[in-house]
Amino acid sequence: MKSLKYIFRNATRNKLRSVLTVLSVAISLAMMTVLYGFATLNDQLIPELAKANRLIVMSRDGFASMIPISVLDHVRGLEGVEAAVPLAWYIGQYKDEKMPTFASLATDAKELFHVWTEFRMPAEQLTAWRENRTGCIVDRRNADRRGWKIGDRIPLKGNNYPIDLDLTICGIYDGPEFINDLYFHWTYLDERLRAINDLKAGTTSILFVRADSAESMNRVLPAIDDRYESSDHPTTSQSHQDFARNFSKFVGNLQVYVRNIGAAVVFALVLVAGNAMAMSMRERTTEIALLKAIGFQRGPVLAMVLGESMLISLVGGTLGVATGRVTWSTVHYFWPQFVPVDWVAPQILLLGVGVAAGIGLVSGIGPAVRAAGLSVIAGLRRVA
Amino acid sequence: MVPVRYNLRNLRVRWVTTLMTSLFTGLLVCASVLVFGLVDGLMRTFTVSADEQKLIFLRKGSDNETSSDIMRETADKLTNLDGIAIDPATGRPMASAETVTIQTKPRRGDTLSVNLIIRGLSESGRSLRPAFRIVQGRELRSGTNEAITSPSIAARFQNCGLGETLDINGTPFQIVGLFEASGSTAESEVWVDSNQLALARRSRAESCSVVIAQAANRAARDAIVERIKSDDDEFKDLEVKDEKQYFESQIAVIATIRKIGYGLAVFLSIGAMFGAANTMYSAVASRSREIGTMRALGFSRRSILASFLFESVVLCLIGGVLGCMATLPLNGLSSGTQNPMMFSEVTFAFHFGPRVLLQGVMLATIMGLVGGLAPAVRAVRLTIIQALRER
Numbered sequence: 203m204k205s206l207k208y209i210f211r212n213a214t215r216n217k218l219r220s221v222l223t224v225l226s227v228a229i230s231l232a233m234m235t236v237l238y239g240f241a242t243l244n245d246q247l248i249p250e251l252a253k254a255n256r257l258i259v260m261s262r263d264g265f266a267s268m269i270p271i272s273v274l275d276h277v278r279g280l281e282g283v284e285a286a287v288p289l290a291w292y293i294g295q296y297k298d299e300k301m302p303t304f305a306s307l308a309t310d311a312k313e314l315f316h317v318w319t320e321f322r323m324p325a326e327q328l329t330a331w332r333e334n335r336t337g338c339i340v341d342r343r344n345a346d347r348r349g350w351k352i353g354d355r356i357p358l359k360g361n362n363y364p365i366d367l368d369l370t371i372c373g374i375y376d377g378p379e380f381i382n383d384l385y386f387h388w389t390y391l392d393e394r395l396r397a398i399n400d401l402k403a404g405t406t407s408i409l410f411v412r413a414d415s416a417e418s419m420n421r422v423l424p425a426i427d428d429r430y431e432s433s434d435h436p437t438t439s440q441s442h443q444d445f446a447r448n449f450s451k452f453v454g455n456l457q458v459y460v461r462n463i464g465a466a467v468v469f470a471l472v473l474v475a476g477n478a479m480a481m482s483m484r485e486r487t488t489e490i491a492l493l494k495a496i497g498f499q500r501g502p503v504l505a506m507v508l509g510e511s512m513l514i515s516l517v518g519g520t521l522g523v524a525t526g527r528v529t530w531s532t533v534h535y536f537w538p539q540f541v542p543v544d545w546v547a548p549q550i551l552l553l554g555v556g557v558a559a560g561i562g563l564v565s566g567i568g569p570a571v572r573a574a575g576l577s578v579i580a581g582l583r584r585v586a
Numbered sequence: 587m588v589p590v591r592y593n594l595r596n597l598r599v600r601w602v603t604t605l606m607t608s609l610f611t612g613l614l615v616c617a618s619v620l621v622f623g624l625v626d627g628l629m630r631t632f633t634v635s636a637d638e639q640k641l642i643f644l645r646k647g648s649d650n651e652t653s654s655d656i657m658r659e660t661a662d663k664l665t666n667l668d669g670i671a672i673d674p675a676t677g678r679p680m681a682s683a684e685t686v687t688i689q690t691k692p693r694r695g696d697t698l699s700v701n702l703i704i705r706g707l708s709e710s711g712r713s714l715r716p717a718f719r720i721v722q723g724r725e726l727r728s729g730t731n732e733a734i735t736s737p738s739i740a741a742r743f744q745n746c747g748l749g750e751t752l753d754i755n756g757t758p759f760q761i762v763g764l765f766e767a768s769g770s771t772a773e774s775e776v777w778v779d780s781n782q783l784a785l786a787r788r789s790r791a792e793s794c795s796v797v798i799a800q801a802a803n804r805a806a807r808d809a810i811v812e813r814i815k816s817d818d819d820e821f822k823d824l825e826v827k828d829e830k831q832y833f834e835s836q837i838a839v840i841a842t843i844r845k846i847g848y849g850l851a852v853f854l855s856i857g858a859m860f861g862a863a864n865t866m867y868s869a870v871a872s873r874s875r876e877i878g879t880m881r882a883l884g885f886s887r888r889s890i891l892a893s894f895l896f897e898s899v900v901l902c903l904i905g906g907v908l909g910c911m912a913t914l915p916l917n918g919l920s921s922g923t924q925n926p927m928m929f930s931e932v933t934f935a936f937h938f939g940p941r942v943l944l945q946g947v948m949l950a951t952i953m954g955l956v957g958g959l960a961p962a963v964r965a966v967r968l969t970i971i972q973a974l975r976e977r
Binding site: 218219222223225226227229230232233237262263264266267300301361362364401436438448459462463466467469470471473474476477478480481 | 861867
């Protein structure tokens with residue numbers, strides 16, 4: 203206990219220096235938390251997605267291409283398929299927003315909740331939605347942020363489709379944290395497309411399917427693709443988690459860059475903290491010699507110096523990770539198009555604190571070893 | 587003024603601290619410059635060709651080529667519009683009806699596939715690209731299942747190398763040549779004959795994706811744009827953008843990446859400032875007596891302040907220059923990422939031009955100035971007696 207107090211006293215002796223080091227570590231780690239959370243967002247979701255036995259059917263030409271809606275009936279008829287819905291990437295812009303800030307998807311109201319079994323919504327709202335041709339449902343967090351209520355009108359400007367929509371909120375659902383989609387009727391989208399003779403009438407971007415078990419998944423996936431192999435519109439089917447994994451590729455080498463920048467930042471922080479520690483130790487040479495003169499062994503001296511550098515880095519790291527987490531929520535609140543969900547994987551937060559501990563350890567080693575190896579005579583002689 | 591040599595000697599005497607401080611400012615400057623160079627390189631890909639007289643006709647409401655559809659007969663009318671420049675070499679209008687499709691193809695050394703743009707176009711499309719030339723192999727022969735692509739796509743994607751065979755909708759296409767086009771977005775694509783692509787795709791033979799045309803002059807450009815806008819008969823479903831406008835809509839997302847990059851640089855610099863401040867505080871603390879002596883000798887407070895600020899800036903600049911130099915080997919290194927608008931591969935080259943390097947050096951200077959300010963102020967606020975009394 204005494205040595206803990208000694209470490210704390212030492213760390214707070216040159217307050218300015220410690221505060222500067224703590225801030226340096228904190229601000230850099232706060233930034234890395236946000237950046238790393240962003241770059242790995244998709245990867246973090248993969249284990250979550252793998253639990254639900256869901257799969258995605260899309261055109262072999264990629265998910266920007268369309269598949270005929272007739273595929274849906276075939277898939278629904280397969281053994282092992284619990285439910286299936288079309289999802290058409292309407293993805294319109296809300297009001298005068300410059301780019302879409304949430305996904306608006308055309309789907310089938312009857313089965314959506316059987317595929318997304320995590321979604322919760324009062325039964326009367328579901329009925330209301332099914333009965334309203336231009337109705338839609340929105341995610342609760344999205345609705346709360348924008349102040350939407352049931353009955354509000356949602357004007358959307360078409361991006362992928364040559365039509366604009368004016369939808370009415372019929373229900374507000376609670377879903378997983380990483381979802382903030384708006385869902386409306388595929389039948390309504392199709393009706394509008396037919397009216398202007400658009401080539402996308404009668405098609406959907408993907409099918410979203412839930413199988414009854416992991417074994418069924420393995421049976422259903424090839425069954426769908428084999429069926430359309432030699433047709434005009436061959437399909438590619440993959441599990442939801444594989445789809446997400448592929449989707450991560452769409453941020454390209456971003457992860458590699460973030461990781462490299464992260465490594466540079468961590469190394470720089472080791473230097474910052476190490477430099478500060480070395481300066482403190484130089485100033486305390488006489489003191490350390492005195493400690494050794496009154497009988498402190500190398501081990502305790504080493505531990506005390508390491509403890510001090512760890513303490514400073516950990517305070518900085520914890521502060522940084524906490525700041526990063528708050529920044530994430532703030533960015534999510536003001537610019538949801540950058541940060542679609544208010545969720546950072548706990549592993550990333552732990553990683554940040556772990557890295558801070560590592561920085562403390564590595565940056566303290568040099569000064570600690572020098573202090574432990576200091577000869578009493580030399581130390582006492584040096585009257586700085 | 588305090589002689590510059592005083593500061594330089596001090597930096598040399600405390601060389602371990604100097605080295606550590608410059609190294610970390612250098613690392614952080616290096617990281618920032620890397621991001622700037624990436625964004626700059628990505629931007630150049632989209633802006634290398636931004637010709638206001640080059641027009642892109644899309645279906646109304648679609649904001650990129652892959653989601654657009656134009657009926658073949660409409661496309662034929664468009665390529666023969668009045669006001670389109672005539673290619674002096676062939677005597678034909680410089681207009682090209684092109685089919686763009688996305689195929690998911692695996693990158694080299696990877697099992698998962700990403701989107702790759704396949705473009706079907708005719709000969710006239712070549713003259714519409716900046717400095718198009720075949721650098722290896724040969725041009726494809728029209729009417730055959732041959733394809734050409736850029737060296738960077740050839741290097742990044744499986745089955746896209748010279749002589750390899752790429753499967754497009756079940757039809758094999760042989761890569762017979764590699765082309766360059768000034769590093770523009772064309773270098774992120776695989777090109778095939780438009781009719782062969784239509785055959786491979788079977789269902790969409792009656793339409794193409796986009797028409798690209800070079801207007802003869804500014805007046806002709808405006809006339810064509812006006813014509814498409816006001817026409818409510820044959821071109822009512824169309825939208826026309828010039829190349830600059832078209833790329834601007836694509837760049838919106840890159841501009842976002844740029845903002846994130848700048849934000850990152852600001853954060854890193856603040857972190858580095860604290861570190862530099864620490865070093866300078868310690869420098870000031872250990873030199874109180876020197877400062878007192880200088881004051882006693884008659885150096886003004888202002889010149890001592892300037893002296894310490896100078897020392898701090900030099901400290902950070904050493905790092906800044908090292909950091910910038912560390913990025914130079916990567917200049918021109920080609921890399922790839924996803925075009926967020928089209929969700930397809932776009933290759934680009936890192937670009938560390940004078941502007942990016944200057945930004946790096948500026949960053950280091952600001953770190954030094956801001957980081958050194960508080961310690962320098964502390965140095966001059968000591969009274970002579972206090973300063974001389976300290977040990």
